[in-house]
Amino acid sequence: MNLATSSTGPVRATMDDVARHSGVSLKSVSRVINGEPHVSATLRAKVEAAIAELKYVPDAAARSLAGSRTFIIGLLLDNPSPNYTMKVQKGVYDAVRAHQYHLRIDNVDSSVPDDEFSAQLEALVRNSRCDGFVLTPPLSDNLLLLDFLDQSGIRYVRIAPALEKSRGSGIVIDDAAAAAAMARHLWDLGHRRYAIMRGPTAHMAAARRRDGFIEELKRLGLEHPVIEIDAGFSFEGGIRAGDSLLASGLRPTAIFAGNDDSAAGVMAACSKAGLKVPDDISVCGFDDSWIARSVWPYLTTVYQPIEEMGHAAASLLLRRDEPESALHRLDFHLVVRDSTAPPPQA
Amino acid sequence: MNLATSSTGPVRATMDDVARHSGVSLKSVSRVINGEPHVSATLRAKVEAAIAELKYVPDAAARSLAGSRTFIIGLLLDNPSPNYTMKVQKGVYDAVRAHQYHLRIDNVDSSVPDDEFSAQLEALVRNSRCDGFVLTPPLSDNLLLLDFLDQSGIRYVRIAPALEKSRGSGIVIDDAAAAAAMARHLWDLGHRRYAIMRGPTAHMAAARRRDGFIEELKRLGLEHPVIEIDAGFSFEGGIRAGDSLLASGLRPTAIFAGNDDSAAGVMAACSKAGLKVPDDISVCGFDDSWIARSVWPYLTTVYQPIEEMGHAAASLLLRRDEPESALHRLDFHLVVRDSTAPPPQA
DNA sequence: CAGAGGAATGTCAGCGTTGTCAAGGATATC
DNA sequence: GATATCCTTGACAACGCTGACATTCCTCTG
Numbered sequence: 001m002n003l004a005t006s007s008t009g010p011v012r013a014t015m016d017d018v019a020r021h022s023g024v025s026l027k028s029v030s031r032v033i034n035g036e037p038h039v040s041a042t043l044r045a046k047v048e049a050a051i052a053e054l055k056y057v058p059d060a061a062a063r064s065l066a067g068s069r070t071f072i073i074g075l076l077l078d079n080p081s082p083n084y085t086m087k088v089q090k091g092v093y094d095a096v097r098a099h100q101y102h103l104r105i106d107n108v109d110s111s112v113p114d115d116e117f118s119a120q121l122e123a124l125v126r127n128s129r130c131d132g133f134v135l136t137p138p139l140s141d142n143l144l145l146l147d148f149l150d151q152s153g154i155r156y157v158r159i160a161p162a163l164e165k166s167r168g169s170g171i172v173i174d175d176a177a178a179a180a181a182m183a184r185h186l187w188d189l190g191h192r193r194y195a196i197m198r199g200p201t202a203h204m205a206a207a208r209r210r211d212g213f214i215e216e217l218k219r220l221g222l223e224h225p226v227i228e229i230d231a232g233f234s235f236e237g238g239i240r241a242g243d244s245l246l247a248s249g250l251r252p253t254a255i256f257a258g259n260d261d262s263a264a265g266v267m268a269a270c271s272k273a274g275l276k277v278p279d280d281i282s283v284c285g286f287d288d289s290w291i292a293r294s295v296w297p298y299l300t301t302v303y304q305p306i307e308e309m310g311h312a313a314a315s316l317l318l319r320r321d322e323p324e325s326a327l328h329r330l331d332f333h334l335v336v337r338d339s340t341a342p343p344p345q346a
Numbered sequence: 347m348n349l350a351t352s353s354t355g356p357v358r359a360t361m362d363d364v365a366r367h368s369g370v371s372l373k374s375v376s377r378v379i380n381g382e383p384h385v386s387a388t389l390r391a392k393v394e395a396a397i398a399e400l401k402y403v404p405d406a407a408a409r410s411l412a413g414s415r416t417f418i419i420g421l422l423l424d425n426p427s428p429n430y431t432m433k434v435q436k437g438v439y440d441a442v443r444a445h446q447y448h449l450r451i452d453n454v455d456s457s458v459p460d461d462e463f464s465a466q467l468e469a470l471v472r473n474s475r476c477d478g479f480v481l482t483p484p485l486s487d488n489l490l491l492l493d494f495l496d497q498s499g500i501r502y503v504r505i506a507p508a509l510e511k512s513r514g515s516g517i518v519i520d521d522a523a524a525a526a527a528m529a530r531h532l533w534d535l536g537h538r539r540y541a542i543m544r545g546p547t548a549h550m551a552a553a554r555r556r557d558g559f560i561e562e563l564k565r566l567g568l569e570h571p572v573i574e575i576d577a578g579f580s581f582e583g584g585i586r587a588g589d590s591l592l593a594s595g596l597r598p599t600a601i602f603a604g605n606d607d608s609a610a611g612v613m614a615a616c617s618k619a620g621l622k623v624p625d626d627i628s629v630c631g632f633d634d635s636w637i638a639r640s641v642w643p644y645l646t647t648v649y650q651p652i653e654e655m656g657h658a659a660a661s662l663l664l665r666r667d668e669p670e671s672a673l674h675r676l677d678f679h680l681v682v683r684d685s686t687a688p689p690p691q692a
Numbered sequence: 693c694a695g696a697g698g699a700a701t702g703t704c705a706g707c708g709t710t711g712t713c714a715a716g717g718a719t720a721t722c
Numbered sequence: 723g724a725t726a727t728c729c730t731t732g733a734c735a736a737c738g739c740t741g742a743c744a745t746t747c748c749t750c751t752g
C-alpha cells in the first residue's frame with residue numbers, strides 16, 4: 001500500500017462543482033466561502049445550498065497556494081509539565097477548530113546554546129508555515145524567539161508573558177493578586193507563621209506570586225518574617241525543600257508552594273517527618289493542575305484557567321481585527337480543598 | 347495587522363530558482379527532491395548544491411496540491427491521561443519531523459452516542475487531510491473508527507490495540523509478561539497474600555495485565571486466591587478501592603494496581619488507614635508515568651516505552667515499504683523503586 | 693436625465709509543485 | 723550493424739483556489 005495513492009475514498013467536490021451546481025461563477029463561490037462583502041443574499045443562499053448538498057469542503061492546500069494563508073496555527077511547546085501543556089493544547093485546539101483552522105504542534109528545546117537555538121528556530125519557521133504561533137511559557141519570555149518572530153514578520157500571542165509585555169499580544173492572570181488571595185485564606189484560618197517555597201528563579205510568574213503573597217501578609221499585619229526556600233516547580237524540588245525546612249527546626253503552620261507539583265513534594269516531606277496535613281500543618285499550591293487531585297489530602301490551590309488561556313490566545317490570533325498588541329487578563333479563583341485547615345492549638 | 351499579508355519575511359526560493367540556478371529542468375529538481383530513481387549523480391549533485399545555496403525548501407501547499415500527499419500525519423487523541431498523551435505525542439512528533447512531515451493534532455470525543463461519534467469522524471476526515479493517522483488508546487480499539495478509516499481508505503497505525511489486531515498495524519508491549527514480571531518481583535520479596543486493582547473493564551490491556559499477574563502467581567505456587575477489586579485508572583478510583591479493601595478487613599501484603607494513577611490512590615488510602623508503604627504493605631503500579639515519581643515513596647512500576655511506541659507508530663506510517671498489517675512488540679522493564687519491600691514479619 | 697459612483701458578478705492568470713508523455717542517448721540483443 | 727530496451731532528461735498541463743481587474747447594473751446627485 002502506498003501513502004500517495006491510498007486514498008480511494010469518495011471523490012471530493014471541488015469549487016467548480018459547486019459553481020456549476022448553483023449556476024454562478026467560480027469567484028462568487030469563493031466570495032461566499034470567505035465571507036467577502038458585496039454578495040447578494042440570493043446568491044449566497046444558492047451557493048450555500050449547493051455546498052451543503054455536495055458536502056463541499058475547501059481544499060486547504062489549494063487555498064494556501066493561491067492565497068497567502070495556510071489555515072494552520074502553530075503551538076510552540078517547550079514545557080516540561082504535561083498537565084499544563086495538555087490543557088493549553090486543548091484550549092488552543094478548540095479555538096482553532098472553531099475557526100476551521102488546524103493545529104500544528106512544534107517542539108523546540110530552549111535549553112541549548114543560543115546559536116543552536118537560533119538554528120532550530122530558523123529551520124522551524126522555514127518549514128512550518130503557519131498563520132501564527134501560540135507561545136507557551138517559558139517560550140513566551142524567550143527574547144531570542146520574540147526577536148526572530150518579529151523580524152520574520154510572523155504573528156504570535158504569548159501565554160503568561162512576564163517580560164516586555166508590550167511585544168505581541170499576551171494572555172495573563174494576575175499572579176500577585178492570586179497569591180494575595182491565598183494569603184488571606186490562610187490568614188483567615190488563623191495562621192501566623194508562614195513558609196513559602198519559591199519557584200524557579202527564571203520564572204517571572206513565580207516571583208510575582210511570592211511578592212503578592214508576602215505583600216498581602218504584611219498588609220494584614222504579619223509580624224514574623226516569612227521563611228523562604230527555593231523549591232523549583234518539581235515534586236523532587238518540593239520534597240527536598242520540605243525536608244530541609246523541617247530539619248531546620250523552624251515550624252511554620254502553613255506552607256505556600258509555587259505550584260502544585262512542589263506542593264505535593266512538600267506534603268510528602270511532611271508525612272515523612274510524621275506531620276499530618278492539614279491537622280499539623282497546612283500546605284497549598286498553585287495552578288489547580290491535575291496533581292492537585294492526585295495527592296491525599298486533596299490540595300488547596302489557585303485555579304488558573306489554563307485551557308481558557310490557550311483558547312483566548314488562539315482566538316486572538318484568528319481575529320483579524322485585533323490591535324497590534326494587547327494584554328488580556330483572565331480570572332483566577334481560589335480552590336479550597338483539604339490540605340489547609342486552622343493551625344493546631346499551640 | 348492582517349494575517350494574510352503580515353509575512354514580509356525574506357522571499358523564499360522556488361523550485362524554478364533552483365532549476366535555473368543549476369541549469370536543469372524543473373522536473374529534474376523535483377526528481378532530486380523526491381529521491382526518484384533515474385537521476386545521474388552529476389545532476390543530483392548540481393541540484394543539491396543549488397538547493398543548499400538558495401536555502402530552498404519545498405512548498406508544502408504546492409506539493410500537496412499537485413501531488414497526492416499532504417506531508418501531514420494526524421495524531422488522534424481521546425485519552426484523559428495527560429502524561430500518557432504527552433509522551434506519545436512527543437514520540438510521534440520526533441518521528442514525523444525526522445521525515446520532514448508535520449504533526450497535526452485532532453481530538454475526538456468517543457464518549458458520545460454512536461451516531462454523533464460518526465458525525466465527528468466524518469467531519470474530521472473530510473477536513474483534516476492527512477497521509478495517515480496514529481491512533482492512541484482507547485481509540486485504537488474503537489471499531490467504529492477503524493471501520494470508518496478502512497472504508498475511507500485512510501492509513502493508520504494503532505498504539506496498544508487489543509481487539510482485531512490484524513487490522514492496520516499496531517505497536518504493543520506484552521502486558522501479560524510485564525505483569526508476570528511484577529508478580530515474580532513481589533513473590534521473590536516473600537509476599538504470599540495479594541490484591542489486584544483491576545483497570546477499566548473496557549480496557550483490554552488492563553485485563554491482560556490482570557491475567558498475566560494471576561497466572562504467574564499460580565505458576566509460582568500461590569495458594570491463597572488473589573483479591574480483586576475494580577479501581578479503574580484514576581487516582582480517585584484507586585483511593586476508593588483502597589478504602590474499601592482495607593475496610594473489609596482483608597490484609598494483603600502486596601497490592602498490584604492497573605496503572606500508576608490508581609496505585610497512587612491506593613497508597614493514599616493506605617496512609618489514611620495508618621499503614622506505612624512499603625513497611626506495612628507493598629504497592630506497585632504500571633506505566634512508569636510521571637506520577638510514579640510524584641508520590642512518596644516513589645512507585646515501583648513497569649516501564650512502558652510510551653514515547654518509543656509513538657515514534658514507532660509514526661515511523662511505520664511513513665515507511666512506504668511496510669506490509670499492510672503487522673504487529674510490532676516493544677520491550678518493557680521493571681522499575682523497582684521504594685514502594686515495594688518484603689512483607690512485615692507476621 | 694446625464695454622469696458619477698458603488699454594488700454585484702464575472703473572467704482569467706497565476707500560486708509552486710507533480711504526473712504524464714515524449715524525446716534523445718546509451719546499452720544490450722541477435 | 724540494426725533493432726529493441728532501458729536510462730536520463732525535459733516540456734507542459736494539471737491540481738483547486740484566490741487576487742487583480744473588467745463588466746454590468748443600480749442608485750444617487752445636481
